[in-house]
Amino acid sequence: MKxxxxxxxxxxxxxxxxxxxxxxxxxxTTAQHDIISALKGAQxxxxxxxxxxxxxxxxxxxxxxxxxxxxxYDCIDLDACRERGIVVSNVPGYSTRSVSEGVIAALFAxxxxxxxxxxxxxxxxxxxxHFCVHRQPIQDIFGATLGIVGKGDIGSAVGAMAEAxxxxxxxxxxxxxxxxxxxxxxxEEVLARSDVLSLHCPLTPxxxxxxxxxxxxxxxxxxWLINTARGGLINETELAHALRQGVxxxxxxxxxxxxxxxxxxxxxxxxxxNLLLTPHIAWASQQGVNNLLRGIEANLEGFAQGNxxxxxx
Numbered sequence: 066m067k068x069x070x071x072x073x074x075x076x077x078x079x080x081x082x083x084x085x086x087x088x089x090x091x092x093x094t095t096a097q098h099d100i101i102s103a104l105k106g107a108q109x110x111x112x113x114x115x116x117x118x119x120x121x122x123x124x125x126x127x128x129x130x131x132x133x134x135x136x137x138y139d140c141i142d143l144d145a146c147r148e149r150g151i152v153v154s155n156v157p158g159y160s161t162r163s164v165s166e167g168v169i170a171a172l173f174a175x176x177x178x179x180x181x182x183x184x185x186x187x188x189x190x191x192x193x194x195h196f197c198v199h200r201q202p203i204q205d206i207f208g209a210t211l212g213i214v215g216k217g218d219i220g221s222a223v224g225a226m227a228e229a230x231x232x233x234x235x236x237x238x239x240x241x242x243x244x245x246x247x248x249x250x251x252x253e254e255v256l257a258r259s260d261v262l263s264l265h266c267p268l269t270p271x272x273x274x275x276x277x278x279x280x281x282x283x284x285x286x287x288x289w290l291i292n293t294a295r296g297g298l299i300n301e302t303e304l305a306h307a308l309r310q311g312v313x314x315x316x317x318x319x320x321x322x323x324x325x326x327x328x329x330x331x332x333x334x335x336x337x338x339n340l341l342l343t344p345h346i347a348w349a350s351q352q353g354v355n356n357l358l359r360g361i362e363a364n365l366e367g368f369a370q371g372n373x374x375x376x377x378x
Contacts, residue, residue, distance in 0.1 A: 067127075068365070069107040071095040071115040076134065077354055080111070080361045085369055104128060109368070111361065112140065114324075119145035130368045133377075134361055136160065137295070139268060143378040152368065153378040156360035158218055163353030164293050165222035168263055169230070171317035172211075174341055175261070175289045176204040204260075207231035212259030214275070215266030215294065216249075223263055235259060240275060256283040261291060268295035278303035281312050288313050293347040296322035305331040308340055315339025319347040 067088040073079055074093035082089045095103050095115050101124050104110055108127055110117065113134040119142045122128065131141060133155040146153050174180060178201035189198045210233045213220045224234040235258060238249035245251050256262065262284065266272050276290065277300040284290075290313060292299060301322060307313055316339070318332065324345055326333055332340065348357075360375075367374040 066109065066369070067107045068109040068111065069104050070111040070134075071100065071103060072113050073111075075113040076357070077349065078358060080134075080358050080365075083362070083365050083369065101125065109365065111365075114140055116140040117146075118142045122146065122149055122151065130154075130373070132156075132361055132364045132368075134357065137267065138377055141378070146378045151378075152373050152376060154364045154368070154373055154375045155377050156357055156364065157375055159356035159360050160348035160353045161218045161222050163350035164219050164347045165226055166350070167319065167347035168223045168291055168293055169226050171291050171293075171319075171341065172206060172227075172261060172289075175291075175315060175317055175339075176206060176209070178203060180341060209233070209260040210235060210258055212237055212250075212255040212262040214252075214255070214262065214264045214298075217265060219293075220263075220265035223265065239271070253283060256280055257285070259284065259288055261289045263291040264294045264298050266294060266298065268297045273297055274300040276300065276304070278307060278312070281307040284313050286311060286313065290316040291318075292316070293319045296320040296324070302331045305334070305337055308337050315341070317341040317343075319343045320345055 066086055067090070068086050069090040069092065071092055072094050073091045079091055090103070092103060100115060100121055104125050106127055109130045109132065110128060111132045111134055117131060117140065122142065122145045128151055131146065131151060131153045133141060133153065136155055136157050136159065138153065138155045141153055143153060181201050185200060186198070208231060211227045212235045213224055214237045216236045220236070224236065227234050235250045235255045236248060237252045237255035238245040240252040242251065264276070275298050281304065304316065308316065321330065321332065323330070332342065364374055
């Protein structure tokens with residue numbers, strides 16, 4: 066049985082080759098125009114972000130199984146897979162702890178201005194006439210309100226951690242919902258009340274650019290935005306404008322709508338204040354990576370034994 070990993074360089078460590086695998090093609094990256102040739106004769110494909118759409122799948126008659134090396138599987142055309150009898154599995158829950166801790170780390174970094182203080186200390190402290198240097202105002206976490214958009218595993222874990230820190234947690238209902246569900250607060254109210262807003266919902270046509278200038282204007286000028294979910298949840302051009310104009314206090318983003326981003330991306334420009342960017346690594350604690358690798362290996366073994374797990378199509 067031939068297995069092809071299409072974008073292995075997205076993992077810091079490769080998964081273990083199964084003993085029953087007769088041909089193992091571990092590719093660091095695969096360009097769009099090389100997908101079909103890379104998967105020729107393969108029964109199993111492993112992909113993290115390389116897309117497998119209908120036009121591609123119909124040219125791969127041998128393909129029987131796709132293991133998505135992630136929780137999100139929006140890179141796969143599930144309808145086309147169902148039509149062709151291709152089983153698709155993901156790896157759910159592997160990064161819940163890593164991402165949720167990453168959000169809490171961003172909370173502290175933002176409200177305590179850790180990056181600004183750390184970057185300025187070597188020059189500013191020796192020149193100070195006092196024992197301390199006051200720059201940006203530091204805010205406590207305790208007593209602040211955290212709004213969470215998305216109440217899945219990660220959103221719920223972030224909420225539990227935030228409550229343990231003494232924060233008030235609000236879970237936002239769907240935008241435009243006429244009557245909030247039990248345990249949820251209307252979306253617009255969450256925008257208005259939150260000191261920090263953290264995004265944890267999937268990217269769908271309904272959530273595409275959910276956070277635009279109109280939404281940002283409903284937030285407090287002192288509020289912060291955190292996104293570790295999908296870049297497409299935010300209108301990035303409008304966020305860049307909002308940060309320059311002080312519409313909100315700042316943002317921490319681990320994801321962008323295009324990854325890797327172009328050098329001229331609106332949020333990569335140097336003049337944008339109070340923006341903390343990291344390159345989609347909130348998931349990648351050593352424990353998170355190990356969870357993902359074990360999940361991929363378990364999915365492959367389950368399919369080989371005729372009992373696929375975590376099937377999404």
